Amino acid sequence: MINLIGKKLKPEIKKRWQKALGEYPQAQGKLRTPDGFCCLGVLGDLAVQDGLAHWNESLKLVVNDYEEDVEFPECLLSWAFQDINFVTENLTTSTSFEYTESCKCLAKDNDTGSSFAEISQLIEEHF
Numbered sequence: 001m002i003n004l005i006g007k008k009l010k011p012e013i014k015k016r017w018q019k020a021l022g023e024y025p026q027a028q029g030k031l032r033t034p035d036g037f038c039c040l041g042v043l044g045d046l047a048v049q050d051g052l053a054h055w056n057e058s059l060k061l062v063v064n065d066y067e068e069d070v071e072f073p074e075c076l077l078s079w080a081f082q083d084i085n086f087v088t089e090n091l092t093t094s095t096s097f098e099y100t101e102s103c104k105c106l107a108k109d110n111d112t113g114s115s116f117a118e119i120s121q122l123i124e125e126h127f
Contacts, residue, residue: 007127021119022116
């Protein structure tokens with residue numbers, strides 16, 4: 001599990017993500033469904049637009065050529081966040097995006113009914 005508590009998004013990525021949350025249809029349970037995207041799927045789609053990864057259409061995962069069978073490649077987190085060092089922090093891939101010590105996370109918020117507007121506010125406050 002990646003501990004993102006206290007980690008900050010790069011300002012340009014944060015701004016793009018928050019803006020995109022107002023433009024994408026919301027879905028739950030997977031990064032991407034035929035009906036829309038979860039909040040993390042929106043971030044993943046921005047990475048795909050930037051050429052860092054691509055969608056695995058059958059699994060609806062954001063993948064790249066170097067990290068297989070993960071929902072959210074480390075390269076995406078390095079692209080999105082400031083000061084993430086996978087070697088010294090012994091991080092492993094997770095899609096939860098925890099933001100408090102009590103294990104609150106964006107993925108759970110998305111899947112339990114928080115709107116993209118509410119999630120954008122959480123991103124503003126915690127990332």
